[in-house]
Amino acid sequence: MTALLEARNLKKSYWRGEVEVRALVHADFSLEQGDFVVILGPSGSGKSTLLNILGGMDTPDSGEVIMAGQMVTGMNERELTEYRRTSIGFVFQYYNIMPSLTAKENVELAREIADDPLDVDEVLAAVGLTDRADHFPSQMSGGEQQRVAIARAVAKNPDILMCDEPTGALDYETGVSILALLCDINKRLDKTVIVITHNVAIADIGDRVLRMRSGEIVEDRINPDPLSPVDITW
Amino acid sequence: MRTMNKLDVMLWRMVTRSKGQAAAVLVVIALGVSLFTALAPVGQHLEDSTLEYYLEQSFADAGFYVEHLPASVIDDVRSIEGVRQVEGRISVELSLVTEPGDRANVRLLSVPGGGPSINRLLLREGRLIRDPDKDVLVIAQFADARGIRPGDEIAVRAGGHRIDLVVAGIVRSPEFIYLIEDIRSMMPAGERYGILYADERLAALLPGTEGAYNEALVLYENGIATGAGSEKNEEAVIEEIENILRPYGLRATVPRADQISHALVNEEVEGVKSMGGSVSVLFLFVAAAMIAMMVSRMVKKDRVSIGVLKALGYSDRAILVHYIKYAAASGLIGGLAGIAFGYGLALALNDVLMEFFEIPGSGLNIDLSYIAGGLLLSCALCTAAGLYGARGIQRIAPAVSMQPEAPREGRHILAEHLPVVWKRLRFSQKLVVKNVFRNKKRSAFVMAGVALTFALLLFTTTLPGVVDEMLIKQYEEHRTMDYEVRFSAPVASYAVADLTGELAGRSRAEGRIEDVFELSAGHRRKTATVTGLASPSAMVHLQDLDQRPVAAKPGQVLLSQNLADALRVVPGDRLSVRSLASDERETTLVVGGIVRQMLGINAYMDLEDMGERLLERGAVNGAYIGTGDPDAVQALQEIERVSSVSSSGDMGAMFGEYMRLTRVMITAMVILSGILGFAIVYSATVISIGERKTELSSLRVMGFYKDEIFGMILAETVLISAAGFAAGVPLGRMMTAYSEKAFSTDMYTLYMAPTPSAVFYSAVLTLLFLAAAGIATYGRIRRLDFLQALKDRIS
Known part of the structure; x- marks a missing residue:
């Protein structure tokens, strides 16, 4: 089976004042269509840097990122924007949705720039927000806001959904429901999902787990029997 | 440390x-x-x-213009309570003898032997008058402009006679700080018009003076002019003086304010x-x-x-x-x-x-x-x-x-409740509209800034039109004569044609009557120059307020706006016109219309009608001359009954100077307005970008191009600016209307309606300043570090 996303020997370091921080020492792996990948690691292990490079928000010092056979590394800024526009859907810990737009409008915002977007109402139904479609973020709970963020990311119909600590700002029950939603999207829409987390319990729901430490992937394992989000606890 | x-x-x-x-x-x-x-x-x-x-x-404190004022009457005026000092003087309009092609008018004023005690002169150079038959003092502006020095010999022409004079000194006078021939000239033209001071003995011998004073200058007792410390006010004092002077042919009263x-x-x-x-x-x-x-x-x-x-x-x-x-x-x-x-x-x-x-x-x-x-x-x-x-x-x-900060409260905006409008908008357009209404205070600030910039520029771009109408159109379109001559005594109108006989080439002359009268409507009175014009006049082209040609019919009088306002009359009202010199010359007329005129306070009548009612049937006291003769001034001054000649042809240099001043002022205003507009739009946009850094960054992450984001912000600015433009037009009109009101006086009426071209130019200039602010803010979007902004939630 052809890999959807390949990371080849990625390295990234940056300077914080006069100190060189080696954020990513070595990362080499490939993902396939429909994978649910959990990248697990403590703070400063390099997982966010890896996600940013995979998502075209940052560039590596060396190494390559190949998306569906297309070389992402070396793309100029405009090409990287186009890459994010068509191939990637981001979900952040703090939602980053537009406060002046309703839930539905936030999703429509993503549709605006997509070549082959999904139907907004269907996406809202998929994330369970049909009844809240006309509500503003300030009228919603954190979990509902994160659902809007997921819906917005999915509506573009991207190849991969990249989620950076999507449950980090949520309570346990809400966090589980968000993970369940991501699993559902992965299964129903056959979207590749990457979830970054420092929460060890979440690793059990991924069918592939990459464990990181000090900028390196120290474990890359296939989970033959992933748990349902409702079965995990932290 | x-x-x-x-x-x-x-x-x-x-x-x-x-x-x-x-x-x-x-x-x-x-x-x-x-x-x-x-x-x-x-x-x-x-x-x-x-x-x-x-x-x-x-x-x-006040000046009184009289036909013949015997010295004894001066004492009568002095005895009025409230009058501290009175001085009579002879004033006569003459022309300076110049090289061919050059011309200058002078007003010669008499001074008593020991020098005037009212409007005292300040000797700048030279000496005072020693030889009362030859010596004159020259006003500084005129002397400087013509290069006249103490000891120079000059000559004037009076009633066709040449009189040689010696310049004793160069003086300044408080009376002529701003020296202009009349209000229509507006800008001082030092080399064309000057003041000479001569001993009373010399002045009395000049043709046309008949040896009597024709002006009386008055100083009040302390407190009269200000109305403080005295029971008597200026108006009462003036009335008493006018009553004494009327029998001697009072022509005009000019209090200091006027x-x-x-x-x-x-x-x-x-x-x-x-x-x-x-x-x-x-x-x-x-x-x-x-x-x-x-x-x-x-x-x-x-x-x-x-x-x-x-x-x-x-x-x-x-x-x-x-x-x-x-x-x-x-x-x-x-x-x-x-x-x-x-x-x-x-x-x-x-x-x-x-x-x-x-x-x-x-x-x-x-x-x-x-x-x-x-x-x-x-x-x-x-x-x-x-x-x-x-x-x-x-x-x-x-x-x-x-x-992390809770999301800001979102609200539906008014436009969303107007489905007809809202449904027609594309999503990105809706987003722009929503963002405009999101921070209403800031949007209002930018809108006000754009409106203010546009209004200031509209005011500024309207100015050249005002200057153009006030100074250039007046001579090119409204008063097309080359010269205006005044006669020393009324002449029969048919004799006016003889004037052209003295001129070379094709020339024409048109008689006119001009004198100062008191106009009254009810209890309101106003002294103004009334001019009788030939019907139709080939030299003076009056326009009504809508800028259509207008002429007075017999029985009618046309008024300048400031005169109509002072008398509170409108077309159709009746008013009476009375000679200041004699109660016998009085007539009642109907206001036929209001004349659009920027300079002076004037009334106009039909020439024949005015002659019949207020002078003598068939008489005129001046004429307008149209001629191509370069030596017309010389020739006209040679004619005995001509007392003065004024030219409206060679005012180029004067206008040039005024236009230069106007240009400097306009440039300064444009720069000031521009800085204001730029600073407001730039700072508000930068703040807006800073505040929405996280949002804009998440748009970038989603795949929006920088240009698309800049386009959205630009569209917001354009939308707010459009509202600013819409508000700027009435605001600019308010500014010009205020100026019309504030700066319109007895001397001039300001018409400052912005023209479509002024609106166009001010819009273009405003857009340029807004574009400059836009370019300056574009850099902010280019440099937006979206990764950092998303990492740092408190951005």
Whole structure:
């Protein structure tokens, strides 16, 4: 089976004042269509840097990122924007949705720039927000806001959904429901999902787990029997 | 060395991070303070110097123009209660003998043997009159313009006779600070019109004077002019004097307020002072609004830091002071820069004005109160703005501040409830509209800024049209004669044609009657020049308020707007016209219309009708001449019954100077308006981008191009600016209407309606300044580090 996303020997370091921080020492792996990948690691292990490079928000010092056979590394800024526009859907810990737009409008915002977007109402139904479609973020709970963020990311119909600590700002029950939603999207829409987390319990729901430490992937394992989000606890 | 405390370090870093905005604020403050520091003291100095000059030289409180005033009547006037001093003098219009092709008119005024005691002369060069038969003193502006020096011999022509004179000295007079031939000239033309002073004996011998005074100058007792300390007011004193002078052919009364030179200088003083007040305060308020916005944004941005400081034990007051320091420092630094710049501007402007008006006086000493006042105003306004902007500090609780901020409250906007409009918009257009209404205060500020810029530019671009109509169209379209001659006594209108016989080439002449009359409607009275024009006139083309040709029919009188306003009459009303010289010459006329006329306060009648009612049937007392003869002046002056010739043909240099002054003023206004517009739009947009950094970054992450984001922000600015433009048109019209009202006097009526081309040019200029602000903010979007913004939630 052809890999959807390949990371080849990625390295990234940056300077914080006069100190060189080696954020990513070595990362080499490939993902396939429909994978649910959990990248697990403590703070400063390099997982966010890896996600940013995979998502075209940052560039590596060396190494390559190949998306569906297309070389992402070396793309100029405009090409990287186009890459994010068509191939990637981001979900952040703090939602980053537009406060002046309703839930539905936030999703429509993503549709605006997509070549082959999904139907907004269907996406809202998929994330369970049909009844809240006309509500503003300030009228919603954190979990509902994160659902809007997921819906917005999915509506573009991207190849991969990249989620950076999507449950980090949520309570346990809400966090589980968000993970369940991501699993559902992965299964129903056959979207590749990457979830970054420092929460060890979440690793059990991924069918592939990459464990990181000090900028390196120290474990890359296939989970033959992933748990349902409702079965995990932290 | 004492180190900076940590809050100050934070403050300094904060300011250096927003250099562009800080600079924009400083420029606006500095401009406001410099105008305040420069204009008000210069206006005040000009006023003080003028008043001092008036006092020292005993400038007349009123002048009375009479046909023949025996010396004995002067004593009768002196005996009136409220009159301190009276002096009679002979005034006669003459022409200077010049080289062919050149011309100049002079007014010769008699002075008593010991020199005048009213309107006393200030000898600048040379000596006073020694030989009463030959010596004359020449007014400085005229002498300088024509290169006349003491000891020079000059000659004048009076009633066809040449009189040779010797220039004894060069003088200045409080009466002619602003020296113009009549109000229609508007700008002084030193080389074309001057004043000569001669001994009474010489003046009495000149043709047309018949040896009697024809002017009386009066000084009141203290308190009459101001109405203080006396039961009698100026009006009562004037009435008593007029009653005494009427039998001797009173032609006009000119109280000091209406004296041309005084009124024009006064206008200048008021203009300079009011600009110093209003424009500088406008700039400082704009700067204050910018500071309030900036500080408010800083407080929001530093939410976590403020929470940490509070958690560490800093009081609200200490943190508040930290932010106010920035505002106060801006006021202080901008204020000091403004004072330095204003000081230079004041000195330069003062030199120009004092030289222009030939006012003797000490150099400009800017009173410390203006400097302190400017600085205080700037610091106080900026500090108050800082306080207003930082008021949110108290609401920040330490524990909450470290949590991510809850999303701002979203609301549906009015347009969403208008489905007809809303459904037609594309999603990105809806987003733009929503963003405009999201921060209503800021949008209103930008809109007001654009409206103000547009209005100021509209006002500015309307000015050339006013100057054009006032000075150029008047001669090119409304008064197309080349010369105007006055006769020493009325002549039969048919004799006017003889004038052209003396001129070379094709020439034509048209008789006219012109004299000063008292017009009254009910209890309102006004003295004004009434002109009788041939029907139709080939030389004077009157227009009504809609700029359509208009002419007076027999039985009618046409009035200039200021005259109609003074008498409170409208077309169809009746008014009476009475000669000041004789009660017998009085008639009642119907107001036939209002004439669009910028300069002077005038009434117009049909020539024949006026002759019949107010002079003699078939008589005229002057003529308009149209000719191509280059030596027409010489030829006309040779004619015995011609008392003076004035030209409207060679005023190019005069207009050139005025246009140059206008251009300088317009350039300054355009720059000031532009700076204001740029600073407002730039700072508001930068704040808006800063505030929405996270949002804009998430748009970038989603795949929006930089250009698309810039396009959205630009569209927001365009939408707000469009509203600003819409509001700017009526605001500009209000400014011009206010100016029309404020600056219209007995001497001129201002018509300042913005033309479509003025609207077009001001729109183009406003757009240019907005585009400059747009380009300056584009860099912010280009440099937006979206990764950092998303990592740093408190961005």
